[in-house]
Amino acid sequence: MSVNLDYDVYGVVHIPEDIAGRSGMYPLAKALGAKPLVHSLAWQNLSEKSWRLGDMLHRACTRYSGSEYYSLWPYFGEKSLLNRVDQRRPSVMHFIWAEFSLPTKKRWYKKRGVPVMGTFHCTPANVERILGCVKDFSVFDHITLMTNSIRPFFTERGYPDSDISVILHGVDTGFFCPDAEAGAVRGNDEGPLRGILVGSTDRDHAFMAKVLRALPEGCLRLSVLTRGNQKDHYRDIASATLLPKLGDEELRDAYRQSDLLIMPMVSCGANNAIMESMACGTPVLTNRTGGIPEYVSDDAGYILAEKNVDLWVDTLVRLSKDKGELESRRPAVRRWAERFDWNLQVNEYHGIFRKLLGLTGNILS
Secondary structure: OOOOOOOEEEEEEOOOOOOOOOOOOOOHHHHHHEEEEEOOOOOHHHOOOOHHHHHHHHHHHHHHOOOOOOOOOOOHHHHHHHOOOOOOEEEEEEEHHHOOOOOOHHHHHHHHHEEEEEEEEEOOOHHHHHHHOOOEEEEEEEEEEEHHHHHHHHHHHOOHHHHHHOOOOOOOOOOOOOOOHHHHHHHOOOOOOEEEEEEOOOEEEHHHHHHOOOOOEEEEEEEEEHHHHHHHHHHOOOOEEEEEEEOOOHHHHHHHHOEEEEEOOOOOOOOHHHHHHHHHOEEEEEEEEHHHHHHHOOOOOOEEEEOOHHHHHHHHHHHHHHHHHHHHHHHHHHHHHOOEHHHHHHHHHHHHHHHHHOOOOOOEE
């Protein structure tokens, strides 16, 4: 979608190295037509040279901002970002992954007449730990959340509910899409159910390993894409295959070729893997927690009430005996995912930007 604006949007965002390039929040900056202000993780970069110095900077970042995830250099990093704003045009600064770049100096933005919006991505289980030390969110003129489940955190700290909007996470449905050839592979496969589990943060790999050990032999073949010590849960499980780091196309192929995305969650706000899998037409098996009900419909997957090993085993055994049920769901899964296309959400964001700038009318496209 090409957007011609009568104002500038500066999207403050970082691009994590440990997730696929089309995941994360950078696609939102592109869809908004924002001028990206991409920052790295200052304390993490320093840790590569000296763990001790990196840890000291991390602690200083947390004290400075109140956010455990804050990743700019204190004071100077925020000042540097603001200095890149062209004041000759009306401008908004959108801190797209605000946990990592929380603005702190309200007077700087007010002096330059630059409204500030922040988008938060935290899960309900982690929001208190990550943002609990933030003293004042009033630097933001508006806050957007990617799940209703963390709204109480902000309102209980005095932030006006009228200045909070929930705009759900999006997905690049042009890239993450079904493939007929992958369908032929699945349709000719008479073996075990082909499952995939993607990611590490808030995924319950310990629980998944228990389910795999309890499943009958030949029921499920699970491909696991994770990192670090999460891999250790699967070392002695023959039905699990650990995947190496995948590029965008390889990840898309993995979704397409799977019968089911299996995602036991500790907590969940928004989840890239779930969005991407559904966009490829692959149904989701997960548990009810946080924002899951906002993202996964009854047509798009199976939301189990709890993480009970017997319940998950029974569900997977049933699906393994009737893979046709999963295959028949794929068109509905894709239709559901299409409503989350990033390009369909830009008007909602731009409506907020225009209101903050005092502009009337719709965006120019």
